[in-house]
Each structure stands twice: as C-alpha cells, then as structure tokens.
Amino acid sequence: MRTRPLKVALLGCGVVGSEVARIMTTHADDLAARIGAPVELAGVAVRRPSKVREGIDPALITTDATALVKRGDIDVVIEVIGGIEPARTLITTAFEHGASVVSANKALLAEDGAALHAAAEQHGRDLYYEAAVAGAIPLVRPLRESLAGDKVNRVLGIVNGTTNFILDKMDTSGAGYSEALDEATALGYAEADPTADVEGFDAAAKAAILAGIAFHTRVRIGDVHREGITEVTAADIASARRMGCTVKLLAICERAADGQSVTARVHPAMIPLSHPLASVREAYNAVFVEAEAAGQLMFYGPGAGGSPTASAVLGDLVAVCRNKLNEATGPGESAYTRLPVSPMGDVVTRYHISLDVADKPGVLAQVATVFAEKGVSIDTVRQQGRNPGSGDEVVIEQGGGGRRVGGEASLVVVTHRASDAALSATVEALRKLDTVRGVASIMRVEGE
Amino acid sequence: MRTRPLKVALLGCGVVGSEVARIMTTHADDLAARIGAPVELAGVAVRRPSKVREGIDPALITTDATALVKRGDIDVVIEVIGGIEPARTLITTAFEHGASVVSANKALLAEDGAALHAAAEQHGRDLYYEAAVAGAIPLVRPLRESLAGDKVNRVLGIVNGTTNFILDKMDTSGAGYSEALDEATALGYAEADPTADVEGFDAAAKAAILAGIAFHTRVRIGDVHREGITEVTAADIASARRMGCTVKLLAICERAADGQSVTARVHPAMIPLSHPLASVREAYNAVFVEAEAAGQLMFYGPGAGGSPTASAVLGDLVAVCRNKLNEATGPGESAYTRLPVSPMGDVVTRYHISLDVADKPGVLAQVATVFAEKGVSIDTVRQQGRNPGSGDEVVIEQGGGGRRVGGEASLVVVTHRASDAALSATVEALRKLDTVRGVASIMRVEGE
Missing domain, CATH: 3.30.70.260 (ACT domain)
Known part of the structure; x- marks a missing residue:
C-alpha cells in the first residue's frame, strides 16, 4: 500500500459533511485498505468557523473555500454545499487545480452537468455524484456502469422522501395536505421552507440526472415537466383508494416508443396498490428501472439523511481515489445519443x-x-x-x-x-x- | 473514438452466451459509443459446433476453447460455461495470455475465487462477475464500489429463483413440495435435475460470493451452512401463515456483533408478511443490504434467465473494455479483513x-x-x-x-x-x- 496519503478537501460541513468527516476519521483504516492508500482530510471549508465541530481538527477549518481548492495538493474535493453558486465555480476551480470532485449537488448537476463533465474531462479528472440522487441507494453507478451494456427504456421512482412521507401520511391517516405537511415538519422530514420538496423541484433535478444517464443524452431540470403535491387533496387519495390505488409523487423518465426522443416528468400519480412502489412508506425512496435485457429492476432505501448521503459520498471517494492511484478516470459523461426531450x-x-x-x-x-x-x-x-x-x-x-x-x-x-x-x-x-x-x-x- | 476494435472471445453459447452474442451484434453501435471503441466477437467456443446459431458467423465457432483463449489477440474473455473445469483452467489461461475475464460462474467463484483474483492481479487483468449473483440485479458492483466507503453488517436475500417459485406456489396454492416442484419443472423454472437449486447449492455459492465482497474477506462455498427446501411441508407453510409469516429460502451473511467474525448460511426461514422480501413472488430475486451509514437498501429484479444474465455480462464487458482503454484495472479482490467464518x-x-x-x-x-x-x-x-x-x-x-x-x-x-x-x-x-x-x-x- 502507498503510504503517502491522498488529500481530501471538504466543502461544506452540515448534516452530510460532518458525517463524511466523522466516517473518514473513524473508518480511516478500512478506507485506506479499500483504496490502497490512506486518505487525509486536508481542509474543511465552512461558513460559520466558530461553530464547534466535534472530531474535526480546528486547524483544518477555513472560510476560504476558493483558497482551499486552489492549494494544488488536493487530490479530491468533496462538495456538499449545494446550490448553484459558489458550488459551480469551486468545482471547476478544483478541476483546474488538479483535483477530482465528488458532489452531492443535484441542483447544480441538473442545471449544468454537461459543463461540469466537460471541465472534468478537459483536466483529466473524475466527477462522481452518486449522492445527488436518492441518497445511499446506488443508482448512478448501476445506471452508468452495471446497465452500460443494456438499453434502459424507463426509469420510474419515488425520489423525494419528504413528499412521500406527506402522501403516505395522507393515505394512512386520511389527513389533508396541510396537516400532513405540519407533521412532516414537526418530525424533521420537511424543511421550514418546504418549497423545493413539495413543489417537485428536488425530484425534477433528480429526474433530469437520471434521464441523462439512463438514455445517454442531456436532460436539464428545465426540460422536466414538474407538478408538486400541494394540490393533492384528501378526496384525491380517497378516490385513488376506491380504484385500488394510492397517490405517489413520481419521477418518470421514458424513451419514446419510436426511440427517437425522451420525456422526463415529475407529478403526483395514482399507482395500483399491487405495484411495488405503492408499498414504499414514510421517507423511503425506490426507483424502478426497466431495461431491454435486464427486465424490471428495483432499488430501494433511505433517500436522504446525513448518514445515507455520506455513505454514497464515501463510496464515490473510494472509487475516485482508486482511479487516481491508477492514473485513470472513471466513466465520464455519456451523452452520445443526443436524444431530444419531448414536451x-x-x-x-x-x-x-x-x-x-x-x-x-x-x-x-x-x-x-x-x-x-x-x-x-x-x-x-x-x-x-x-x-x-x-x-x-x-x-x-x-x-x-x-x-x-x-x-x-x-x-x-x-x-x-x-x-x-x-x-x-x-x-x-x-x-x-x-x-x-x-x-x-x-x-x-x-x-x- | 478508437477505431481498432477490442476483441472478445465467448466461451459457451447456451441460453446466456447466445443472448450475449445477439446483443453484441444488435447493439454494436451503442456498445462502441459507451466503451469508446468498437467490440468485435472474435471467437465462440462451443461443445456442439453443428448446432445452428442464428446471427453468429459460423466461421467464429470453434470447439477448441483453449486455443481461442491462447490466441494472444483477445482483449476480453467472457466465460459462460459454468462448472469448475474446464472453466477454471480457461480463465487462468486467458489471464496468462493477456485477456481480462467476465464470468457468470458462481460455482467456480465460490470455490476458488481467491486464486482467480490472484491470477488476474498477477497479470494486471480484470476479473468481473456481476452475472454470478442474482442475474441482472446489480449487487456485486454496488457492494464492491457504491458501498466501498461504508461498513456492511448484513446481507439477507432471496438469491435463487427456482426455490422462490416453488415456495411461492406452495404458499399461494397450498400445494405440497413435490407438486410445486413439478409445476416449476413444467414451466421451465426448475431443471430436470433440480438438486443444485432445491438443495441450496446455488444459493450457497452466491452467499459465499456476497459475504466475501460485503465483509472484505474470503468465504468459500464450503464455509456456508446449507439447507435446501426439500423438507419444507405444506404444514410448515400453514404454520408460518398462522404466525403472519411466509417461508422463503434465504441467503444470510452476517458480521458477528463483536465484528471479529462472519457467518454465511442458506436455509428456509419464516419471515413476516410485512417484510419486503415476503412480497418477492415467483422466480424473482431480492437482496437486502444493511450498512452502518447507508441503512437498509434493497435490490430487486429477475435473478436468472438468458437476457437478464446477459445484461449483467455486458455491463461488465463495457467496464472491462473501458479499463483496458484506460490501461487500468478495476477493483480487484478486497479481502484485507481476513475475518474468520464462524460455524x-x-x-x-x-x-x-x-x-x-x-x-x-x-x-x-x-x-x-x-x-x-x-x-x-x-x-x-x-x-x-x-x-x-x-x-x-x-x-x-x-x-x-x-x-x-x-x-x-x-x-x-x-x-x-x-x-x-x-x-x-x-x-x-x-x-x-x-x-x-x-x-x-x-x-x-x-x-x-
């Protein structure tokens, strides 16, 4: 094993970032054995440096994320800030200064994934983002790699835990939307401003990423038809029940029957109670993938939360570090089909x-x-x-x-x-x- | 894109092999785009050369598998013969002659995986085997890569479609074991000699492979406690029902509570009807993975069959070919924990x-x-x-x-x-x- 450590810069130290830092410390030996070299946390960029961060050497804390990614000795940058800027500039700066990037930033990837991939490729670096879609559930890697020899025709799933919790609550208790949202907020499943979740923006970003990977094309969040769950009523859910259905917020990416275009959409939909997605409860996520040879596959698990998201980030970190040691890069953007997105x-x-x-x-x-x-x-x-x-x-x-x-x-x-x-x-x-x-x-x- | 094709030798052209060959031909452009170079079927080793094989150039057919893997110009050998010999010798010969290997051979990997990995590593080649466990369901790659930054504590699943079909039939119709087996045989879900399935050998091989990958150690099929389903009676199933349970043949791999050893076992077990595995019907497979940070994940899909298995083989083929173009190799054996297998x-x-x-x-x-x-x-x-x-x-x-x-x-x-x-x-x-x-x-x- 190489003894010189690979250096990792962590951008963001909130729920996910602090868990990433904790596991990097507590499981350092396992990570080193799996990578073939130790990994060292070389710096942590935060907004509030005064906050006490247990288990992180205060000397590593900085508010200057730009200086951190420009250091030149960083092998991998982990970006868990979220949002478009400054995340986008930090990621491209990281590539320019020789680092590969692991990101959990669905909004940015759905907005500008093609440009980020191009920057990674230009500098011969990796861009991995398993954590951007459905937390710990392996989806990006299975679609990019396991199904790389197959033809995916459809991806259909529950990719937002907050809305699934609310709809599940409405379904099981007969509660109205507002009441169920209040409960989700009280239990920490919904944020104080739940707009990104309940209006479907979060799910639309994930749908864009999944559609792009599944169909080897480019789909941006603006291409995704989006309807949230705020207008779903108790009467809708009761009506669904009478049809032997339940209501779920689904992200659906489909290849057109003629194979010449794709569609991507997020909206509430009735699905039969016999469908495996109907039994996905609370804040869990699950995604169905239909491929020509593989048939129907389903992936299920916790779609959010600090630990599950950190698991996905660290899986990518191991892969990116292995690539670095191999002086190779993993799969980049695969958008060769250039299939248009239909309205x-x-x-x-x-x-x-x-x-x-x-x-x-x-x-x-x-x-x-x-x-x-x-x-x-x-x-x-x-x-x-x-x-x-x-x-x-x-x-x-x-x-x-x-x-x-x-x-x-x-x-x-x-x-x-x-x-x-x-x-x-x-x-x-x-x-x-x-x-x-x-x-x-x-x-x-x-x-x- | 590189124009010189990567050369692939196919060993075995039965249900899986013929489907691999078919997809390689019909989806050649997609595979080339995803790999970055065309792939060419350079030879197909079979036992019965006289059999008509639609879509395969007869000039590619040979009965001399050894000569094929020794040709020296083969980039990747796909082994879908099954069994211990001659598969083992052909795979090691392939490594010696510069080829990487994609295998669907669970029996061989569970018997001698460590030696095969060592041979691959010695020659700087890849050994991939997603198709060896649960057909098209991505499991090997998620465990080897997606969860590489996490600590897996338990893998529990239905990994044999034949026995799940039989038990499901017994559960839904009240049939006895023999009657259900007869139906499985008539429908093509069970082979004429069903021993490998019904006595749990097939599931035990998969359990050994999964345990080894999940716990970063070595587990051979002989380490797996094995009980089949031949003694499961209609009374057992009725008794399970009274407890709110159903009976499934489970493969269970666990890390001991003290973390110092692992166990692997295959046996029929009662599971609550509320458990997601209880609703896995007919010949489907599903595997639960419990990891420290990720929580509970489930992977579901068709566990066998020509097309699904071919999908897994071709996903590996794409990965191995990309590695070859990168002059790199993917993850090899990770058995550093050397955890003993408890009785x-x-x-x-x-x-x-x-x-x-x-x-x-x-x-x-x-x-x-x-x-x-x-x-x-x-x-x-x-x-x-x-x-x-x-x-x-x-x-x-x-x-x-x-x-x-x-x-x-x-x-x-x-x-x-x-x-x-x-x-x-x-x-x-x-x-x-x-x-x-x-x-x-x-x-x-x-x-x-």
Missing part, C-alpha cells in the same frame, strides 16, 4: 379526472361526447355524490346510462392511454360545458 | 419448532423445562390438533397452562433469539423426553 404534451398515459357537474339528465352524454371528439377513450365513469364517503356511488362502464345522485353530482372519469395534449384539450372543452361546474382534479394513473 | 452453532436467531407430543397433563411443563435448562427463552407456545386446518388451536403465552386437544397433541414453540448450538442441544434433549413423540419441524424465523 409534456407528447407523454402518453392514463388519467383520472373528477368533474363537478350539474345534476341533470344527459350530462354524462355531453361529457362523453367531448372525450370522444378529442380522441380520448374512456375506460370507466363513476358518478357519485359530493361527499366521497357517502357510499352512494355507482360505477358506470362506458356506454352505460347516467344516474343522478342528490342535488349536485360528481363524475369521475378514468381514461385509456392518451397524450397529455389530447387530455388538456379535452379538459379545456369540458370547462366550456354549461353543465360542468368545475374540474375538481386531474391525476395521471401510472404503473399499470 | 453455524454461533449463529443467533429465532426458531419455530413443531413437536408431536403425548396428550398428557404436564407435557408443556416438561418441554418448557428443557428449553429453560438449555438457556433458550420461549416467546410463545401454541398447542394444537394434528390437523393444521382444524382451527382448534390455542395460543398460550409463556407461563400459561397447557391444554389438551384431541387424542394426540402438537406443540409449536417460537423462541426468542438463541444460538444455533443452544437450539440444537435443546432439540436433542427434547427428543429424549418420553412425552415427545417426534420433532416435526424446526425452522428459523428471520427478518424481524
């Missing part, structure tokens, strides 16, 4: 639509006519009272007659597969019907 | 024991005394009629009185955690009791 309108899936309608004869016929005109085929229609728990609902297969319930009625339509564009046109036309008082909810149905 | 007697778990007993007062007291004397603590006792479906059973918590049922009684004891040695001593003592007419079954209870 959401091209996505084909099934839909669950709840309409508030006037309680008059002929409403169902009017509604069904609109669907037919827009080319969206109806699977089932359910007509029910306004109170979802009233039990007076009747399921009407297509072609059956309507039935009035109480003074005002609600129609729940589940469609066959149709394009999002056709569905949008249908909904627009429905809104114009006098008998349709409102579109209560539209939710996609996936995983069937 | 089965040291394993600590829970047990479910069915006893046929005389229907006399005081039997429960006698039985309970034996457990107490051997230091095995009882969790629950259930006394029931001989017919498991009779419904006249009574659950008696420890300390409760006995109750007679019919002319002959059956006692079902579930223990708290105890060592296998203590349990064996208990069973031996129970057999000596006049009132115990037989030990109908002993099954471990896992996953709680």
